[in-house]
Amino acid sequence: MTDHSPSRPKVQQDALLPRNTRRSLPIALLRAREAVMTHFRPMLAEHDITEQQWRVIRILAEAGTVDASEMADRAFILAPSLTRIIRSLEERGLITKAKDDNDGRRVLLQITPAGLAIINEVAPESRLIYETLEKRFGRERIDQLLDMLDELATIHD
């Protein structure tokens, strides 16, 4: 395979180059994630919430009162981001924030009726989109994919 491009820089050997970008795991994960989110984002935008804000209120609806650390774990959001998201959600009246009486360091979060209202509006749509995705990709294959992703995420622990 000769290279006719006149602009190709002279890297000593291609062997020194990293594996081809097209088969890069980080980029592939990014692309896949973005493709999935493309289906969900317009729906969230209609309710004027971001993906991360949705994750937070959804976890509160699932789990009740949750402190910030547990939220960061479950929603996979870094603490500094979570601080800002909490501030924003509280200002909008979608969640409440309270200091833990047993541990003054902790911040306890709860969803408000207004937050629940959004959940109840968005959740059916969300389910529908996910079910469509499942049909097109195959439920078993999604499960298989989730298993592999989980294993990849925990490979170093």
Next chain:
Amino acid sequence: MTDHSPSRPKVQQDALLPRNTRRSLPIALLRAREAVMTHFRPMLAEHDITEQQWRVIRILAEAGTVDASEMADRAFILAPSLTRIIRSLEERGLITKAKDDNDGRRVLLQITPAGLAIINEVAPESRLIYETLEKRFGRERIDQLLDMLDELATIHD
């Protein structure tokens, strides 16, 4: 499985809730990606470049001169982010930027010797990390994963 948590909010039916966060495809993709990047980030940080900057100079080393649009495609970086990354990389002397004579709208990018030097320092390390990952996860399974991710990313086109 009874719920003893006194703080659980009264969502009408759990059926209304979205699927459990633990099996959320977007979050699973995020986690997996983050786990992979955790291996690479320290190495990039030592050379004072971000993951995205690395993707850009790496693609230039692979492909030679590339215009901004193609770069955005290949590195999977949105145009506004790319504008900032290009500015930063140019200021640091790792790439050059020139207007396309045949199409004044386009910006042509090339890697500089300084950029190539970083490639040549980082690439072997990068390969090593990737090979370790391959060994632990299995090359076939990574290929299988890449195939599934690619299919997921192109499911709507």
Next chain:
DNA sequence: TTATTATATTTAACATGTTAAAGATATCGG
């Protein structure tokens, strides 16, 4: 109890993600 250490959250600073709109240049039809 007190000094030390650990943990939880926030702040700061900078980079990138995201959407919308603006600016610049090409292209196309009349």
Next chain:
DNA sequence: CCGATATCTTTAACATGTTAAATATAATAA
């Protein structure tokens, strides 16, 4: 050639990612 339209890039504004450091509170050991 001209004006409308399309394409490429940048700017703007806000949200989040990322790392390091600061702050506040708990837990622990001397």
